[in-house]
Amino acid sequence: MTFSPLTKNLLRVAVAITLGFIYIPLLIILIYSTNPNQVLAWPPDGFTLSWFPKAIQDQAARDALWNSVKVGAAATAIALVLGTLASLAVARHRFFGRESITFLVLIPIALPGIVTGIALNATFTQVFDMKLTLFTVIVAHATFCIVIVFNNAAARLRRMSTTLEDASADLGATPWTTFRRVTLPNMRSALVAGGLLAFALSFDEIVVTNFTIGAGDQTLPIYIFNTLFRPNQPGKVYAVAVIAILLSMIPV
DSSP: OOOOHHHHHHHHHHHHHHHHHHHHHHHHHHHHHTOOOSSOOSSOSOOOOTHHHHHHHOHHHHHHHHHHHHHHHHHHHHHHHHHHHHHHHHHHOOOTTHHHHHHHHHHHHHSOHHHHHHHHHHIIIIISOOOOOHHHHHHHHHHHHHHHHHHHHHHHHHHSOSHHHHHHHHTTOOHHHHIIIIIHHHHHHHHHHHHHHHHHHHHHOOHHHHHHSOTTOOOHHHHHHHHTTSTTOHHHHHHHHHHHHHHHTTTO
């Protein structure tokens, strides 16, 4: 496709505006994390890196980060198992209600977080009389992480021919052997992508977490939200946010 010089310039401007819209707020977080003033003010009146050692040494921040990692890893593991099984069921088998099941699996990602949070809170505390802990957060996060894995895995299975699977069965392989030796290797890239995205969504989640976490626990988003408006804490919180941004870039 050939564009005129004017169109090319307009596209460049559009790209610049888009990147600025995305990254200028992140740049402001970085600037605030180097502000020596203990009270938020714009523009900053100096430069310091002292908030970063304080953020790293903050035991509450480290515990919150570790909790987020544990919750994200566990929710992703559950999602990988259940999402893969669900995708195999709807993509490799024909049965009555298949489209309805696909719709039901996808609903959690479309619901507002506050609705999901209230529903899960009522289920845990009222129906099952459970104490809210990190376990309830893991279960809550798995509900929407499953959708991510399911979408990726089902899309990959639809694009993948069944020829190799049929040949494996004709040669006497059991369904488990066919899945392990043929289907799973061809799904690997989709599962890795789905797992990384599911972990990122879990790591970042705050609304559902707020309704399903116990009083004595914190994940990193909740720690940042609760600490941001405390006196003399903004610089450290922004430093924690910068560290979280850097950690989020690792999967990418």
